[in-house]
Amino acid sequence: MANAVAERAARGLDDELRRELKRYLPRYENARAAVLPALHLVHEKLGYVSPKAIEQIAELLGLSPGEVHDTMSFYQFFHTPADPLGEHRVFVCRSIACSLRGGENLLEYLCRQLGIRPGQTTPDGKVTVEFAECLGACDFAPSMLIDGVLHKDMTKEKIDDLIRSWAVRGSQ
Ligand code: FES
Numbered sequence: 317m318a319n320a321v322a323e324r325a326a327r328g329l330d331d332e333l334r335r336e337l338k339r340y341l342p343r344y345e346n347a348r349a350a351v352l353p354a355l356h357l358v359h360e361k362l363g364y365v366s367p368k369a370i371e372q373i374a375e376l377l378g379l380s381p382g383e384v385h386d387t388m389s390f391y392q393f394f395h396t397p398a399d400p401l402g403e404h405r406v407f408v409c410r411s412i413a414c415s416l417r418g419g420e421n422l423l424e425y426l427c428r429q430l431g432i433r434p435g436q437t438t439p440d441g442k443v444t445v446e447f448a449e450c451l452g453a454c455d456f457a458p459s460m461l462i463d464g465v466l467h468k469d470m471t472k473e474k475i476d477d478l479i480r481s482w483a484v485r486g487s488q
Contacts, residue, residue: 324397328368333361337376347377351387355394363401365394395444402437404482407448407461414450419458419470423447426475430484440485 329337337354344350354377358369365388367381374381388394395401408414408423423434427445430438437444453459456468467474 321398324362324364324400325366326368327362327366327397328372329358333358334372334376337373341376347379348383350377351379351384352391355384355388359394359401363395364397364399366397400437400441402442402444404443404463406443406445407451408434408445409449409451409453409457409459409461410447411450411454413454414458417457422458422460422470422472422475425472426479429475429479438484442482442484 337357340353340357341347341350344353351373354373355365358365358373362369370384370388371381373379374384377384406426408426409419410423423445427433427436430443430445432438432443432445434445434447448461451459451461451466453466453468458470460467460470462478
């Protein structure tokens with residue numbers, strides 16, 4: 317486990333990711349504006365942002381690693397080598413409309429079925445469950461965002477179908 321974390325922490329940008337980042341940079345008016353998109357790109361590719369990647373992003377943008385790290389830690393969106401993102405990322409809306417229509421019960425149900433708590437990833441690395449604020453789909457509450465796709469009018473049955481399709485090992 318410690319070895320796996322150390323391995324992930326040492327993993328940085330490969331040539332392809334570096335090329336992609338360089339292609340992105342001219343779109344932003346200054347280096348600071350490019351930090352967040354650069355972090356997103358790395359996070360999407362690796363499932364976390366490593367200290368090595370932070371150093372490399374800083375070097376590419378001419379900033380200090382501390383500046384890049386500050387931006388990263390300000391948002392609670394990014395996972396770290398000790399807590400990498402699962403294969404599937406589930407955001408459960410906990411804002412008012414979804415909450416009133418059973419969103420919190422569904423969150424509890426989903427987590428219980430997966431054997432994890434909100435914010436955690438299943439031990440097999442398949443699914444990460446997180447909170448989200450309003451997903452902009454209040455008319456279809458309760459809503460969830462799963463792997464970037466909005467799922468409306470969620471029910472326990474729909475959750476059961478999803479869990480089956482993910483084939484999570486050890487889920488109930
Ligand atoms: S409150 Fe959940 S989508 Fe708006």
